[in-house]
Amino acid sequence: MTETENIASSTYDVVVLGAGPVGENVADRTRAAGLSTAVVESELVGGECSYWACMPSKALLRPVIAQADARRLPGLSASVQGPLDTAAVLARRDYFTSNWKDDGQIGWLDSIGADFHRGHGRLTGERTVTVTGPDGVRKVLTARHAVAVCTGTRAVLPDLPGLDEVKPWTSREATSAQAAPGRLVVVGGGVVATEMATAWQALGSQVTLLVRGKGLLNRMEPFAGELVAEALTEAGVNVRTGTSVESVTRENGTVVVVTGTGTGDRIEADEILFATGRAPRTDDIGLDTIGREPGTWLEVDDSLRVTGSDWLYAVGDVNHRALLTHQGKYQARIAGAAISARASGAPVQADPWGAHAATADHDAVPQVVFTDPEAAAVGLSLAEAEQAGHRVRAVDYDLASVSGAGLYADGYRGRARMVVDLDREILLGVTFVGPGVGELIHSATIAIAGQVPISRLWHAVPSYPTISEVWLRLLEAYRDN
Amino acid sequence: MTETENIASSTYDVVVLGAGPVGENVADRTRAAGLSTAVVESELVGGECSYWACMPSKALLRPVIAQADARRLPGLSASVQGPLDTAAVLARRDYFTSNWKDDGQIGWLDSIGADFHRGHGRLTGERTVTVTGPDGVRKVLTARHAVAVCTGTRAVLPDLPGLDEVKPWTSREATSAQAAPGRLVVVGGGVVATEMATAWQALGSQVTLLVRGKGLLNRMEPFAGELVAEALTEAGVNVRTGTSVESVTRENGTVVVVTGTGTGDRIEADEILFATGRAPRTDDIGLDTIGREPGTWLEVDDSLRVTGSDWLYAVGDVNHRALLTHQGKYQARIAGAAISARASGAPVQADPWGAHAATADHDAVPQVVFTDPEAAAVGLSLAEAEQAGHRVRAVDYDLASVSGAGLYADGYRGRARMVVDLDREILLGVTFVGPGVGELIHSATIAIAGQVPISRLWHAVPSYPTISEVWLRLLEAYRDN
Numbered sequence: 001m002t003e004t005e006n007i008a009s010s011t012y013d014v015v016v017l018g019a020g021p022v023g024e025n026v027a028d029r030t031r032a033a034g035l036s037t038a039v040v041e042s043e044l045v046g047g048e049c050s051y052w053a054c055m056p057s058k059a060l061l062r063p064v065i066a067q068a069d070a071r072r073l074p075g076l077s078a079s080v081q082g083p084l085d086t087a088a089v090l091a092r093r094d095y096f097t098s099n100w101k102d103d104g105q106i107g108w109l110d111s112i113g114a115d116f117h118r119g120h121g122r123l124t125g126e127r128t129v130t131v132t133g134p135d136g137v138r139k140v141l142t143a144r145h146a147v148a149v150c151t152g153t154r155a156v157l158p159d160l161p162g163l164d165e166v167k168p169w170t171s172r173e174a175t176s177a178q179a180a181p182g183r184l185v186v187v188g189g190g191v192v193a194t195e196m197a198t199a200w201q202a203l204g205s206q207v208t209l210l211v212r213g214k215g216l217l218n219r220m221e222p223f224a225g226e227l228v229a230e231a232l233t234e235a236g237v238n239v240r241t242g243t244s245v246e247s248v249t250r251e252n253g254t255v256v257v258v259t260g261t262g263t264g265d266r267i268e269a270d271e272i273l274f275a276t277g278r279a280p281r282t283d284d285i286g287l288d289t290i291g292r293e294p295g296t297w298l299e300v301d302d303s304l305r306v307t308g309s310d311w312l313y314a315v316g317d318v319n320h321r322a323l324l325t326h327q328g329k330y331q332a333r334i335a336g337a338a339i340s341a342r343a344s345g346a347p348v349q350a351d352p353w354g355a356h357a358a359t360a361d362h363d364a365v366p367q368v369v370f371t372d373p374e375a376a377a378v379g380l381s382l383a384e385a386e387q388a389g390h391r392v393r394a395v396d397y398d399l400a401s402v403s404g405a406g407l408y409a410d411g412y413r414g415r416a417r418m419v420v421d422l423d424r425e426i427l428l429g430v431t432f433v434g435p436g437v438g439e440l441i442h443s444a445t446i447a448i449a450g451q452v453p454i455s456r457l458w459h460a461v462p463s464y465p466t467i468s469e470v471w472l473r474l475l476e477a478y479r480d481n
Numbered sequence: 482m483t484e485t486e487n488i489a490s491s492t493y494d495v496v497v498l499g500a501g502p503v504g505e506n507v508a509d510r511t512r513a514a515g516l517s518t519a520v521v522e523s524e525l526v527g528g529e530c531s532y533w534a535c536m537p538s539k540a541l542l543r544p545v546i547a548q549a550d551a552r553r554l555p556g557l558s559a560s561v562q563g564p565l566d567t568a569a570v571l572a573r574r575d576y577f578t579s580n581w582k583d584d585g586q587i588g589w590l591d592s593i594g595a596d597f598h599r600g601h602g603r604l605t606g607e608r609t610v611t612v613t614g615p616d617g618v619r620k621v622l623t624a625r626h627a628v629a630v631c632t633g634t635r636a637v638l639p640d641l642p643g644l645d646e647v648k649p650w651t652s653r654e655a656t657s658a659q660a661a662p663g664r665l666v667v668v669g670g671g672v673v674a675t676e677m678a679t680a681w682q683a684l685g686s687q688v689t690l691l692v693r694g695k696g697l698l699n700r701m702e703p704f705a706g707e708l709v710a711e712a713l714t715e716a717g718v719n720v721r722t723g724t725s726v727e728s729v730t731r732e733n734g735t736v737v738v739v740t741g742t743g744t745g746d747r748i749e750a751d752e753i754l755f756a757t758g759r760a761p762r763t764d765d766i767g768l769d770t771i772g773r774e775p776g777t778w779l780e781v782d783d784s785l786r787v788t789g790s791d792w793l794y795a796v797g798d799v800n801h802r803a804l805l806t807h808q809g810k811y812q813a814r815i816a817g818a819a820i821s822a823r824a825s826g827a828p829v830q831a832d833p834w835g836a837h838a839a840t841a842d843h844d845a846v847p848q849v850v851f852t853d854p855e856a857a858a859v860g861l862s863l864a865e866a867e868q869a870g871h872r873v874r875a876v877d878y879d880l881a882s883v884s885g886a887g888l889y890a891d892g893y894r895g896r897a898r899m900v901v902d903l904d905r906e907i908l909l910g911v912t913f914v915g916p917g918v919g920e921l922i923h924s925a926t927i928a929i930a931g932q933v934p935i936s937r938l939w940h941a942v943p944s945y946p947t948i949s950e951v952w953l954r955l956l957e958a959y960r961d962n
Binding site: 082085407408462463467 | 805923
């Protein structure tokens with residue numbers, strides 16, 4: 001930028017950097033409060049979730065899960081032994097990503113009265129964002145009240161020589177691929193790795209899952225990863241734990257993975273997916289112009305305001321509190337409300353569970369992993385609760401012993417755990433793993449966020465015969481042991 | 482009974498009349514408190530629920546629902562267009578009823594140390610039950626502390642001449658039939674009628690559903706019955722509302738139904754199911770010997786003690802508070818605890834939501850109807866809340882607009898409503914209707930029983946993209962309208 005350059009400039013109450021679900025929700029709330037709001041996005045409005053994460057992954061997984069459910073029911077199972085129609089599943093996935101076009105979401109931004117600026121936005125000083133459009137033209141957006149950074153994360157690839165030439169898949173390619181590779185190596189043991197291994201194995205790939213650690217889904221209770229690993233193996237996935245990748249090359253189109261260090265096995269595949277972590281997209285948003293280090297996670301208080309600033313907010317994955325779409329949207333509602341309250345001089349309700357405090361980020365973050373079995377958890381695992389110094393007891397129950405689970409599927413396998421705070425007699429965490437438990441976790445989210453005492457949970461009667469009756473069994477196990 | 486007859490007699494702390502799930506749970510609690518307990522049952526231990534209601538009906542319905550789910554998913558749908566394997570579904574149903582044998586449940590009674598008395602039990606005075614065994618031998622059981630009547634209900638048949646000779650189905654035959662009738666007329670519009678119409682239509686019958694009133698499921702929000710009627714019609718059921726039965730005869734094996742009064746249509750069928758209500762099984766339990774009227778519902782207080790008595794309890798359907806297995810079991814836990822507390826002179830916690838008060842019977846009774854779509858509700862409907870004098874607002878949301886619902890099934894149709902108490906800003910009722918909502922209702926049951934305020938429900942974040950995200954949409958709709 002030179003002094004002679006003629007740059008358009010506009011002033012808004014709020015400038016939102018990044019138009020994923022998080023940015024969209026911040027704008028929704030600031031617009032609802034009557035604040036003029038600009039939204040800047042360099043890629044597709046709707047973000048990672050709409051095009052390369054939640055929506056396409058769940059579109060790929062839903063028929064897989066429904067088929068698995070049907071296969072466990074005599075009278076229906078015989079008809080669903082064959083493979084899924086992969087082309088039809090992919091076409092449905094394409095529909096849910098709007099074929100990677102964002103006209104609909106731009107229309108939505110328009111409908112709430114937010115100004116959309118397509119281009120790469122960078123901070124260029126306090127309360128100032130400079131947008132470089134696709135055509136190279138720049139404009140300067142000044143924020144009277146707040147800039148909200150909602151740029152999310154990108155996949156991290158490991159530091160292996162020559163990896164670029166291999167053209168490995170990240171979550172983006174794994175969710176948007178137009179055909180099932182014959183052989184797919186998945187590296188990682190988290191949500192993306194287990195979900196994509198589940199999906200592509202069912203859609204026709206021979207999947208090998210390479211997990212560096214001992215187990216899968218290691219942010220959940222241990223039995224979650226154990227049950228999912230067992231099911232992946234039964235589905236035909238070659239699950240190899242304790243296995244690191246030493247080198248990856250592509251030879252005549254074939255991916256060659258050498259694992260190691262000790263064994264040095266060689267695995268050939270058609271594609272390789274690295275699902276090995278995320279990094280904040282803060283490396284090229286001008287953090288240096290406001291005295292902050294590019295590429296770092298942005299630490300925030302419970303109103304989502306960046307530590308040490310009175311105008312900069314960081315909302316969603318980029319603040320590293322909980323890398324989940326729904327939690328980012330929750331933060332966005334709170335950040336938008338907090339920005340609006342401060343802009344109008346209204347009181348800020350920043351006490352725990354107040355309207356301007358993302359308290360659930362600490363106590364009640366839910367997650368559903370759409371594998372078969374589904375794994376769903378909210379709040380603290382036993383290990384996390386103990387580490388945090390709570391006096392707790394974990395209560396487990398075998399879901400197969402719940403009538404509703406037996407009716408749901410023959411050979412039902414699953415497990416439930418609740419972690420009880422013994423001092424307050426409330427729940428700190430709940431985990432359900434098993435077919436059909438995905439919609440069950442919200443009951444636990446309400447119990448934890450609502451801090452409903454155990455004595456009252458006895459009066460919340462689960463309908464018979466649903467899988468939810470596991471609640472009764474957990475309470476009984478807590479009472480009797 | 483003559484004075485010279487030699488009748489065995491035993492004294493127990495507690496005598497439980499009826500060994501369905503309710504009686505079993507009363508005994509479980511009194512035994513846990515160390516009270517000697519006798520359980521009397523004239524039919525199968527495990528009761529209606531295990532053999533002729535919940536278990537077999539859900540075993541029949543689960544494959545139907547899983548097939549319907551699969552049919553709505555491109556990539557899977559083509560394989561499930563054919564009919565279910567009815568024989569396999571019925572065999573699975575037989576498994577879940579233990580082939581109508583109660584050895585397992587008798588073993589369970591034994592394991593908790595309750596004495597089981599097979600036979601017909603009748604009150605023969607205060608605290609006294611006389612059991613007439615299958616061999617005609619009588620014994621007298623005296624209860625030191627309490628007699629708990631848990632005899633449930635039976636199906637009510639309408640007063641139509643010659644109906645006995647028609648051998649109509651009740652819920653018992655409908656859940657235990659060993660083959661699908663070619664043509665089945667179902668009379669009624671409630672849970673049994675809609676569930677059995679759903680099941681048998683899918684299992685091969687041509688079902689005609691005759692409903693006297695305007696709609697189905699009329700104890701739920703009106704849209705529940707509307708959506709279920711629409712789906713039944715699409716599944717091929719001939720749904721005829723506003724239709725009463727004038728006569729039923731069986732001619733050469735064929736059931737002939739004449740509807741009326743005006744039209745007088747004639748419908749032929751192979752079987753007819755009357756699902757037209759329930760009556761308390763109190764007509765032959767000796768109520769007259771304690772100055773009460775046989776055949777009546779037994780009114781109780783919140784500790785499940787019969788009005789005007791200090792030793793007689795009535796638990797489950799027979800008290801007419803909520804004719805649902807899970808609610809009866811809830812009452813049983815509370816009654817058992819209340820009996821035990823009173824027996825030991827411990828304080829009775831009968832305040833609302835106390836350990837000895839079945840408060841949820843008033844405020845938070847949940848129910849799931851396992852039709853396709855599922856219909857699930859808890860608490861008060863809008864009409865009930867208004868009738869009760871609450872200042873309320875109903876908030877509705879189209880479930881098809883929830884991402885998780887769209888992913889769950891193509892062409893998703895469903896609806897959600899929450900009824901908000903405007904004075905206390907808590908929920909009085911929630912209804913979900915749509916595929917896959919059955920496990921979702923427990924979240925609402927916890928919110929209502931826990932009296933979690935709306936302001937706190939905002940912090941209970943639904944996982945994306947589950948159907949549970951309807952919670953967020955309902956809260957937004959409440960906020961914005």
